[in-house]
Structures are given as structure tokens and as C-alpha cells.
Amino acid sequence: MEDWAELGEFYQEIKDCRKCPLWKTRTNLVFGSGSQRARVMFIGEAPGYHEDKQGKPFVGAAGQLLDSLLSSIGLKREGVFIGNVLKCRPPENRDPLSQEIETCKGYLYRQIEIINPPVICTLGRFSTNLILGREVSISKVRGKIFKLNGRTLIPIFHPAAALYTRANLPLLEADFQAIKQVLEHTQEEAVEELPEGGDEVAEQLGFW
């Protein structure tokens, strides 16, 4: 079995978290899943109903679409890492509150530090805003790539947005092709610099 030691230890540390009130309504904290050696990390918003019940990220309808998009570029979820901005489900799947994001973001940063992925792909506006460190419109930044502290950041629509608005699906499919290209051109060696949080100003590299 692949080395999950550090992630496993970190999971043990946080699995009973009570830092924000979401612990009262959760069934499971959803830590994230995949490989500790992933070269690409996908970051969603927060667990939904099924994720909360199973303790795994992206297992509902949006997750099925994510699986098929991964498979369209030859990836499996076991080979990447899939996580979320919030580790616990907001009641009724409401949007994450900024206070919840503030409280939880350190867990995500620690996961990024442990996995040290050269490529980060943010799904939707909450993770994109957090990692970019500023408020952006996801429709304006999708289709662009950013360089952030030595990592490549690819913001894309959340798969749920393509389930909701079918016209977004071809854009999402094109963005996965972009992810494939970026991964093909990404060096194997680990990134030296680590992100320090959300307040970095990213440099825009280009358009697809």
C-alpha cells in the first residue's frame, strides 16, 4: 500500500474537530481521498449529503461526473488527491460561511504542504477565491492558468455547475484537456516553495 503515513496521522489529528459548529450536524468529517504523492490536487467546496454519510469526497452526482472527467484524461481518483475547502457538510448544502472557511482553511493548507502537488485544480468559486487569495468570478478565470508559489493553479467550474447548466459541460471537458497538457509538461521534481495561504497575488500565465 502506498505511503499515507503523514496524511493518515493528520487525519487522526483532525477527525474529531470541533473548531466550528458544523461538527454538531455532521455524520463524518470528510478529510479527502487519493494519493499522498498526487501530482494534481482537486479542491471542491464542501461535502454534501452523500459525502457526509460516507466520509468520502465527491461520491454523489457531481463526483460521478468528476470520475468520468478524470477518466477522459487517463486519471483515476486513486492517483490524484480530492479534497474540499470545508471538511464538514454545511446544513442543507448551503454555501460555506466566511467564518467557517477561515476556521477550516489551515487543514487544507496542511494537506497541500504534505502532498506538495505541483498542480492544483480548484473546482468552483470558493476554492478558487481561497487559493488565489482574492474574489474572482469563476467564469472569468476558468480557461486561464496561474503560477502561484511555484505551483500551477488551474481554476475550473465545479462539476455541479455542469450538471445544473449543461452548456458548461464542454468548457469543463476542455479544461480537463488543459489539465492533461499541464501535467504532461510538469516536471516530476517536488515544488520547493509552499503556499503560505490565500493572500498571494497570482501571476496570470496564459489562456487556453
Ligand code: URA
Ligand atoms: N461538492 C463538493 O464541493 N465537494 C464534495 O465533496 C462533493 C460535492
